[in-house]
Amino acid sequence: MSAQPQMTEMSFGRTVRPFQRGDETAFRELNEAWISKYFLLEEKDREILNHPREKILDQGGQIFMALVDGEPAGCCALLKMSDTTMEVAKMAVDEHFQGQGIGRAVLGTVIDYARRLKLHRLYLETNHVLAPAISLYKSMGFAPVPEDRLIKSPYKRADVFLELWLVPRWVECI
Secondary structure (H helix, E strand, O other): OOOOOOOEEOOOOEEEEEOOOOOHHHHHHHHHHHHHHHOOOOHHHHHHHHOHHHHOHHHOOEEEEEEEOOEEEEEEEEEEOOOOEEEEEEEEEOHHHOOOOHHHHHHHHHHHHHHHOOOOEEEEEEOOOOHHHHHHHHHOOOEEOOHHHOOOOOOOOOOEEEEEEOOOHHHHHO
């Protein structure tokens, strides 16, 4: 997998770009804010949020940051699960910027990147109380994972499991 992550220009000083040195604090704080609002931070959260380079980037994943006038407004990570599947994780939008299309832009950038990598599938875990996020995921093509293909989540809060097939499902069977 060698596709280079690219910057996506939105409008009016808004961009989505790959993670850079110095983004560690913003990535952690954006995610801690939404997780703490609805749930308890779990050990797996701390592990990933305190070490994004080692736990995401160095493992073959990617992180994208959304900026408004140069300030972090949102983020989303891709965690490598296999050569053909990545997990969409740690997606967050600062409360002050919610409802402005930032989540859609970040997720669109993630999906475009996954297509350039020629991935077969994107997977994600969330919680039923995050209805706006679930609605966004479904509007962008994510659908429930069939029960026979569910994997055990490291997160206690995970109770909704979605996937987006980037190639026809039958290709995975060949």
